Amino acid sequence: MTDTLDVAAVLRDLPDWREAEGDRPAIARSLTFPDFNAAFGFMTRVALHADKVDHHPEWSNVYNRVEVLLTTHDAGGVTQRDLDMARFIDAAADGAK
Numbered sequence: 001m002t003d004t005l006d007v008a009a010v011l012r013d014l015p016d017w018r019e020a021e022g023d024r025p026a027i028a029r030s031l032t033f034p035d036f037n038a039a040f041g042f043m044t045r046v047a048l049h050a051d052k053v054d055h056h057p058e059w060s061n062v063y064n065r066v067e068v069l070l071t072t073h074d075a076g077g078v079t080q081r082d083l084d085m086a087r088f089i090d091a092a093a094d095g096a097k
């Protein structure tokens with residue numbers, strides 16, 4: 001079983017992220033891109049990486065906005081895999097607010 005991390009400690013390293021509402025520990029980030037094309041290009045980059053590392057975000061997209069939530073279902077909380085994915089997302093989100 002993968003060890004879960006303290007969400008407050010994780011968020012100290014992720015200034016653009018927040019604790020997500022819900023029934024299990026999770027972190028979330030809202031991203032706004034210049035347009036839909038940029039938003040979907042971001043999602044494409046993240047999707048390919050997520051499948052490569054077998055760790056997938058829970059997310060939604062409305063035009064130029066993307067809402068991302070990360071938690072590790074198998075562990076029932078936030079793990080190193082979520083921290084690693086958040087850092088990938090932050091790098092891939094270049095240009096987003």
Ligand SMILES: C[C@H](O)[C@H](O)[C@H]1CNC2=NC(N)=NC(=O)C2=N1
Binds near residue numbers: 056071072074
């Ligand atoms: C069977 C498959 O490897 C697992 O379900 C993977 C897939 N992607 C995953 N993504 C996330 N966010 N949490 C998981 O526990 C997880 N497990």
